[in-house]
Amino acid sequence: MSENIEAGLVLSVINLQSKIQKRIGSALSAHGIGLSDYLVLNQLYTAPNQKVRRSDLAEQVGLSPSGVTRLLNPMEKIGLVKKQENPRDARVSLVALTTAGTKIYEDAQVSFKHASAALLEPLDKKELDEFYKLLKAVL
Amino acid sequence: MSENIEAGLVLSVINLQSKIQKRIGSALSAHGIGLSDYLVLNQLYTAPNQKVRRSDLAEQVGLSPSGVTRLLNPMEKIGLVKKQENPRDARVSLVALTTAGTKIYEDAQVSFKHASAALLEPLDKKELDEFYKLLKAVL
DNA sequence: CTCAAATGATTGAGCAGTCAAACATATTGC
DNA sequence: GCAATATGTTTGACTGCTCAATCATTTGAG
Secondary structure, three states, X not given: OOOOHHHHHHHHHHHHHHHHHHHHHHHHHOOOOOHHHHHHHHHHHHOOOOEEEHHHHHHHHOOOHHHHHHHHHHHHHOOOEEEEEOOOOOOOEEEXXXXXXXXXXXXXXXXXXXXXXXXXXXXXXXXXXXXXXXXXXHO | OOXXXXXXXXXXXXXXXXXXXXXXXXXXXXXXXXXXXXXXXXXXXXXXXXXXXXHHHHHHHOOOHHHHHHHHHHHXXXXXXXXXXXXXXXXXXXXXXXHHHHHHHHHHHHXXXXXXXXXXXXXXXXXXXXXXXXXXXXX
C-alpha cells in the first residue's frame, strides 16, 4: 500500500472549505445573506425557468428537504423568493426568484467573485484550470 | 475581466466538501464518532506530546473556542480524551488522548483512509499529487 | 373505482455549532 | 505591590441544520 496521500488530501479539502466558509461567509453577510442562501439564489438564477422544485433544490445545494423548507421560509418572508404551485401535481411546490431576489443575487455575486478570486490568488491561470479539472473529475 | 473561473471553482469545492461530509461522516459513524471528533483525535494523535491547548485545537480544526469546549465535553465523558492542567499557567487547559481514544482513533483512521481512497478513486497517482500540491498552495 | 403504496413537503425534537458576555488567571506599567 | 489590561476558557441564548414522523397528494394493481 502506497503512502495514502488520499487521506491527507481529504483533510486539506476540509481545511480549504473551512477557509472558504469564513471568507465567503463574511463577504456575503454584507448583503444580509448566508452561504446557503447564496447557493439557493445561484441555483434559481441559473435554472431554466427560474423555477425549481424544493426537493431538487435540496439535492443541488446539499441540504435535506427539511433544511430547504427552513431555509426558504425566511427568504420568502423578506421577499427574495416566492412559492408557486404546480397545477399538474399539487404535492410539489416550486420556488422562483423575485425581482428583489434577482437584484440581491446579482449584487452578492460580485462579492462572491471577488472573495473567490482573493482566496485563489496564489494560483495562476493554468493552475486554476488544472484545479477545476481535478475537482470536476471527482464530483 | 476573464471568465471568472474562480467562482465556479469555489462552488465545486463546496460541492466536494458536501460529498466528503456525507461519505466520511457515515464511515466514521460506525466508530461512534463524527467528523469533528475525528479531526480532534487526529490533531491530538499527531501532536508532539499528544497534548494540545484547547484554543490551538480550535484553530486547527476550524472551530470556535466555545465549539471546542462543547465538542470535548462528551468526548471526555466517554473517556476518549482527558483534561490536564498546565502548572505554569492555570488559564490554559490541555487536552490529551487516553488509551481508549488512541485505540478508537487508530480504528477510525482505517475507515477514514478507505473512504478517502474510494472518494478519490477517479484520480490516478499523478493527479492526486497535483491536486494535493494545488490545495497546499491555496491553504 | 378504490385503496395501498409511493412521492413531496412540513413539522417536532434535538444536536452541533456560533457570538457575546462572564469568569478565571496572568502580565505589565506605575 | 496593585490596578488595568490581556489571555484562555466556559456559559447563555440563539441559529441552522438533521432525522423521524406526519400530512397531502398522486399513482398503480386488482
